[in-house]
Amino acid sequence: MPKLENALLVYPQIPKDTYWSYSYSLKLIQKKSAMPPLGLATLAALFPADVNVRIIDLNIEPLEDKDLDWADAVFLSAMIVQKDSAMEVLARCKDRGVPVVAGGPYPTATPEDMADADYLIQGEAEEVFTDFIEAFRRDEAPARLAAPKKPPMSASPIPRFDLLNRRAYASMSVQYSRGCPFKCDFCNVWKLYGNRPRLKSASQVLAEMDYLYELGWRDSVFIVDDNFIGNKGKVKKELLPALIAWQKEHGYPFTFFTEASINLAEDDRLLTDMKEAGFTQVFIGIETPSAESLAEVGKKQNPKSDMVKAVKKIQEHGLEVMAGFILGFDSDPEDAAERQIQFIQKTAIPRAMVGLLIALPGTELYNRLEAEGRILGKADGNNTHCTASNFLTRQPRERLAEGYRRVLATIYDYNLKNYFERCSRLIDSSAKKAFTKKNGVSREEFRTFLRSLTRQLFTPYGFQYFRFLARTLVKHPKSFAEAVKFGVVGHHYYMITRKTLAAPAM
Numbered sequence: 001m002p003k004l005e006n007a008l009l010v011y012p013q014i015p016k017d018t019y020w021s022y023s024y025s026l027k028l029i030q031k032k033s034a035m036p037p038l039g040l041a042t043l044a045a046l047f048p049a050d051v052n053v054r055i056i057d058l059n060i061e062p063l064e065d066k067d068l069d070w071a072d073a074v075f076l077s078a079m080i081v082q083k084d085s086a087m088e089v090l091a092r093c094k095d096r097g098v099p100v101v102a103g104g105p106y107p108t109a110t111p112e113d114m115a116d117a118d119y120l121i122q123g124e125a126e127e128v129f130t131d132f133i134e135a136f137r138r139d140e141a142p143a144r145l146a147a148p149k150k151p152p153m154s155a156s157p158i159p160r161f162d163l164l165n166r167r168a169y170a171s172m173s174v175q176y177s178r179g180c181p182f183k184c185d186f187c188n189v190w191k192l193y194g195n196r197p198r199l200k201s202a203s204q205v206l207a208e209m210d211y212l213y214e215l216g217w218r219d220s221v222f223i224v225d226d227n228f229i230g231n232k233g234k235v236k237k238e239l240l241p242a243l244i245a246w247q248k249e250h251g252y253p254f255t256f257f258t259e260a261s262i263n264l265a266e267d268d269r270l271l272t273d274m275k276e277a278g279f280t281q282v283f284i285g286i287e288t289p290s291a292e293s294l295a296e297v298g299k300k301q302n303p304k305s306d307m308v309k310a311v312k313k314i315q316e317h318g319l320e321v322m323a324g325f326i327l328g329f330d331s332d333p334e335d336a337a338e339r340q341i342q343f344i345q346k347t348a349i350p351r352a353m354v355g356l357l358i359a360l361p362g363t364e365l366y367n368r369l370e371a372e373g374r375i376l377g378k379a380d381g382n383n384t385h386c387t388a389s390n391f392l393t394r395q396p397r398e399r400l401a402e403g404y405r406r407v408l409a410t411i412y413d414y415n416l417k418n419y420f421e422r423c424s425r426l427i428d429s430s431a432k433k434a435f436t437k438k439n440g441v442s443r444e445e446f447r448t449f450l451r452s453l454t455r456q457l458f459t460p461y462g463f464q465y466f467r468f469l470a471r472t473l474v475k476h477p478k479s480f481a482e483a484v485k486f487g488v489v490g491h492h493y494y495m496i497t498r499k500t501l502a503a504p505a506m
Contacts, residue, residue, distance in 0.1 A: 002099070002139050006052045008071035009044055011037035012078045012085030013058040017499060019353055022170070025492040028455065029448050031170045032060040035222055038173040039077050039104060041159035046129045053163065058085060060168040068096045073136070076117070077104035080360065083113065083380065090116055101136075105192060109362040110378070111144070123147030124178070124193075126155040150193065153178065153200040158208055161215055171220040171257075174208045176200055176239060180227040182261065184285075185297045185364035186326075186357060189226040197230030202242035209246055213253060218442075220280075223258040228282075229270065230261075236270055243277040255435065257281035261301050265310035271317035275435050282314065283322040289343045290336060293329035297365065311347040315426060318433030323349050327404050328357035330394045337403030341410050345418060348425035350486055351493075354407050356389045356400065387503070405501055412497040416461035416490055420468040423486045431476040441481050449484050456491055465490070 014033075016023040022034050037057055044053045054070075056063050068074070074093050078086040083106055093100045094116060102117035103125060114120050119141055121132065128147045135141040156175070166172065179194040180187075212221070229235055247254070256279045264270060264282065274282075288294060291303045311321050325340050333339070344352045358379040359366040369375050374392040387401040412419055456465055465487050472483040 002072070002136060004051055004072050004133065004137055006070050006072050007047055007054070007075060008067060008073070008098075009037075009040040009053065009055045009075045009077070010063060010089055011040055011055070011057040011059065012076070012082040012089055014079075014082055014085075017496065018081075019355075019493065019496050022489070022492050024495045025488045026170060028451050028488045028491060029170060029444075030451075032168040033057065034170050035173050036161075036164045036166075036169050037077065038159060038175060038224060040075070041161060041164060042156060042175075043075065043077070043103075043125060043129070044160035044163055045157035046125065048130075048133060051133075053160070055160075055163045057165075057168075058089075060165060063089065063092070065096065068093060068098050071098055073099045073101060075101045075103070076107075077102075078106040079104065080106045080109065081380065082106065087113075090114075101132075105188075108192060109188060109360070119143055119145070121145050121147070124151050126151040126157075150178075150198065153198045154204070156200065156204070158204075158211055161208075161211055161217075166215065166217060171222050172212055172217055173222045173224050174205065174212075175224050176205055176228065177225045177230055179230060180261075181230050182227070182299070182301055183364075184299045185368070186359070188360050188363045191362050191364075193226070197225075197227065199231055199234055202238045205239060206242055206246050209243075209254070213250060218253045219255075221254045221256050223256055226259055228258040228260045229264055232267065232270060236267075236273065240270075240273040240277050244273065247278050252278055254278055255280050257283070259283040259285075262286070262305060262307060262310050263301055265305065265313045268317075271314060271319065275318045275433060278435055279319060280435050281320040281322055283324070284311075284314075286311075286323045286343070287326045288329065288332070288336065289339045290329070290331065290333060292331040292333075293336075296329055296331040308343070308347055311349065312429065315348070315430045316433065318430050318435060320351075320426060320430065320434075321347070321349055322351040323347075323353070325352060325354040325407075326357050327354070327407070328389050328393050328395065328400055332395060337407050340407050344411050345422065348422045348429065350419060350423045350426060351489065352411055354404070354411070356386065356404055357393075358389055359391050387500070408497050409501055412490075412493045414460055415464050416494055417464050419490050419493065420461075420464045420486075423483070423490075424468060424471060427472060427476050427479050427483065431479045434479065434482070436478055445481055445484070448488065449481075452484055452487055452491075456487060459491075459494075461490070461494060 014021060040055050047053050076089055090100055099118040101119040102114045103121040107114045107120055108122045111120055124147055132141055177197045177199045179197040180190045183190055260282050262284050287299060294302050314321050327336055359369050360379055369391045377390050379390045387404060393400055469483055473480050
């Protein structure tokens, strides 16, 4: 009978040389990873009390043989972007005879890739995991288990934040909802988590905030929802009032950032309350200024508004808009790259994640392209530093790659003049309403500033960075700490862009 006294939860490595990794920025703030594996921390809370649980995040520490020897079983969770590292972990476990239980978005979407895992749990684990563990201990656990339904968020426990090396991360993470009301055909979120958002209660979220506070966390918190305003009514009536009251009671120990759809701009009260609750940033999938391309992929919410005005309105309420952009839609006009550049510069979006369209397994896009015989191979999840899609594009591949490189070379130019110009204009429009920390600049932020000065001023973009800092100090002194953060983030974009442009075309 298999014993389960020691459970090792392993989170594979995320590639470092991508725009999403922020690896070069993390060095300047002396952190090892942007955020922790929230899924594994949540899973850890589902284990029986008599099981010793450890989490190893390969993004901050190595997985050693002694760790595998300690474990009675390894529980492996991964996104598709982590698949190479996940396969390495799986092979090492096999070599040492440690059974592997695989789960998470990647194994759920492509179970065939996890054929070597001893056990596979597809879907969300909250309502099946206890029975699985009991069956595992009886040596009766099914090799393949699909959760029969999507659980209510009331079934999700407070994550085991105590198992995380919190000092290694730039932010902590919590989840309020799962699912998205929209059906973009390139997105797998609504396919995996449903089209009707499921929400935690405000009291659940506050309990997680309490736990982080008790553990000593006093920094940013990422609300990881794929669409924070999937149910705007509940967010406005229940969650935000509770967050505002909690922040005031505790002296605003946290700042928040999240992801949302562009219809956020339609609701002034929502924007005002988000800022009052301590939100500073929101990531929005703009994708493209082309209405034809948006219609092609079913992104119906974006063309309903003037996206330039929508972005500016959100910024004017004190929230930085981070945004995702995509090139390579079938309906893209010939000047798609130029339109992307113009939109990004016009809207003053400093953190613009631009990538080529890729077809993820399980999406409507993948199914359509496969039926058309256009799929060239499985995607690896990286679309922001790769110059080739995984399908036959309508636009010639060479021209698409050249346009993509031109976008990157312009928005993150060699001396970052365009980048810092966007940063300056954003601060001009948002400084008066932007949330500012109640307790001022921390010692760690001051140390980051000193490291930034000594390492960044002597780079090809150093002069533009100095001008940006000086301008902010004169015009918006209360935003100076934010200006330093933009400089630190800009360093990562600069380094990744130079690597991407130097790489041979694919």
